[in-house]
Amino acid sequence: MRATAGPRLSRSKDPRTKNSDYNAPFAQWSNEQVCNWLEDFGLGQYVIFARQWVNSGHTLLTATPQSLEKELGIKHPLHRKKLQLAMNSINTKKEDKSGQLDHVWVTRWLDDIGLPQYKDQFHDARVDGRMLQYLTVNDLLFLKVTSQMHHLSIKCAIHVLHANKFNPNCLRRRPADELNLRNEACILSSGSFPKHLTSVSLSPGQNNISPSEVVQWSNHRVMEWLRSVDLAEYAPNLRGSGVHGGLIILEPRFNSDTLAMLLNIPAQKTLLRRHLATNFSLLIGPEAQQEKREIMDSTTYSPLSTTAKVRPKKLGLSNFGHLRKKKFDDSTDYVCPVDASPQKSEVKAPNNSPAKEADKLEQVGRLI
Template sequence: MFKRGGFRATAGPRLTRAPDSGRSSRAHTSFSKWTTEQVCGWLEDSGLGQYVSLARQWVDSGQTLLSATPQELEKEICIKHPLHRKKLQLALRAFSNKTMEKSSELDHIWVTRWLDDIGLPQYKDQFYESKVDGRMLQYLTVNDLLFLKVTSQLHHLSIKCAIHVLHVNKFNPDSLRRRPGKENKTSPSEVVQWSNHRVMEWLRSVDLAEYAPNLRGSGVHGGLIILEPRFHSETLAMLLNIPPQKTLLRRHLATNFNTLVGPQVQQEKQEFINASGHAPLTTTAKVRPKKLGFTHFRQLRKLRMDESADYICTMDTGNPPALSETPKRPYGSFRGISPILARDSDRLEQVGSKN
């Protein structure tokens, strides 16, 4: 059974499999007791249908997968794709721990729509092929993003801030605002949930409509604007391709940008710049893995899902912070998001191209 849906018009494939009719029967049975067919149906629903034929020959029950090592998964059902293997292992770990994370309700089709919302539709094919779902977003590492061909430092930060917003909103699939509301005055707690399209709508409202389309594919959304300390009006002007010689236009943008983020966020951004000494954000800075010496080779083969230092966005996934009731500090602290290179300087190198 197939039906239309899934990707938007900017994407490639437009067909998705209809939900398995056996899903309800699986819900009332422990995973370890699932039959071969139930396990295969679940793999199909998870987007891992290409492994069903080999799984049918090897899997006796759900317990077969629960007790399998990563090496056995690769050998017996030929899961060589690292993110497919990670997706399966994360799901099996949840079954084993009997924990149901809210993020697990967001499938890989939803993630492609989310990429649209945060202004990074150019990566939809890679994320779709890797079957990245909501649960995987929590455990994405820098190297995972590099595998997905996301090399731009700005895009890493965009995804990091967007995942943070999902955490704070407990992975509510409708947490991002795509259209202007009825509010007369916006606050940072509202702006942080703006989608890329909503930011473009704001640009049109401040008489910068001709530059708004330049934000497509930029990764600019409300979370990046508010939570990234190095994102300033100059960064936005650069992404909008407003020429430096148009000083009045840039001043107009800066005035409206400062009004949008509010005095508290302005102050924290300035304090961070003064204290950190980090280079300003550019559109050409790249992220690449740091070259490892011979003694580090063995570490590459280890499964490191429990090492939160590797995650693109480190948060307590078991108990994500809720929105504060105090309007002045809606996200606890806007300093909670810091540049990726501040935490991963021992593993990453920033490379600024001079194009």
């Protein structure tokens, strides 16, 4: 289930020695500076074309997607998207902490959220932190992420990054990390999570773990919790499942039955499943437990499937005329929309209320 060692063993680039020229506006950068930037940016394969076409940074700033494909030979849609997002960030002069997370960090992040099997695809596409928040359903399908559960996993994981302002170390990999979490006020003060995530849990046997801590658990930390509740035999089954704290807390349809299926606990082992359900309820707290119960009691409820696949959106007859004109990376059907508006996206943007933003995570089915 794990990916090859290549991306896992690579390390982030060392920063280049800065000089005063790099402090100049990007539009004034020389051809050599732009080529060095492309190489550091993870798009070094296009430097040979950039040396012939780019006169200055202004050339890239004013380039269209068509010219990027024609002049730089960028045919990979996600490479083109990566470059365009970087150009947009430079044009708006907006500080974006997600832009500081390179594609090597993203491969480690996939390990943390329990989806290492996609590391090669994400690495080849050079998906970085900035791209994560603009990934669309079609982008994930292009990256060969077809599982509905994995779409939800990535969606919730991106939401956790947003709530933590893209802090690269926000996920907790071991119990000792939670001691540091209690000294951080980033989540409690940001108001990005529902009220019940900031309440302190005093449930016996859970070491005073609160939902605000669980939401930041990595896949490895969830497996550690399973071992602590005497389910060590089944813990390894979560590798490659995409289960992490954000999915457990933020996805209303994710319950103990879903976890039992992913752990491959046989249905006939009712006592074991009841033991898991009891500890799961203590872990997520009464508020999240009530929310999941309400979802299950609703008439429109459909349980999460561990085998369901996400399919590309079907085009209506009226869209066939524009099929050739529409570019693959022009879609705004974001997996985890934050700044998207209903006019620009068919996906309903999150409510401005911080509590509702996480409580009403849309199902992947609505994204397609």
